[in-house]
Amino acid sequence: MPDIGKRIRKRREELKMTQEELAEKLHYKSKTTIAKIENGTNDIVQSKVVEFAKALKTSPAYLMGWIDLAEKNKPTKDELALFKANTYEALVVKEMKKLNRTGKIKLLDNAQEMVCNPLYNPDYKTELNAAHERTDVKITDEMKRHDDDIMDDDDF
Secondary structure, three states: OHHHHHHHHHHHHHOOOOHHHHHHHOOOOOHHHHHHHHHOOOOOOHHHHHHHHHHOOOOHHHHHOOOOOOOOOOOOHHHHHHHHHOHHHHHHHHHHOOOOHHHHHHHHHHHHHHHOOOOOOOOOOOOOOOOOOOOOOOOOHHHHHHHHHHHHOOOO
16 A cells, blocks of 8 residues: 555655644544655555645545556546546446446346346346236136135145
């Protein structure tokens, strides 16, 4: 993780921000922690990366080294807007652009499969389709026995 420290220092200096100012924004007690992170002697926890990115007016993807805004091959305006909206989606789009048609179809299939899995989508609700007795006709005892016989049949 020393590279993240270098990126933090670079971005902080671009903003003409002191270590003390950054420490204050992140609610650290002193600049010592910032100095250690920048020098690579202290790691930062994953949850803090987002806070650092906000304080430094950049994206977590830049701090993590997934993208480099200074490279010639920098993201398009649309990709940059997507990075600001949500880093994960932007990274998926960036990787998808490298795929051929077959790869894009496979990626879409996998994504659709994952959306229907509560392991990956906590908002997914399983839809149960239960059979109910008919309400459009009068159900006789003979009809009920017939249905029960079918349900009790091990070979059915």
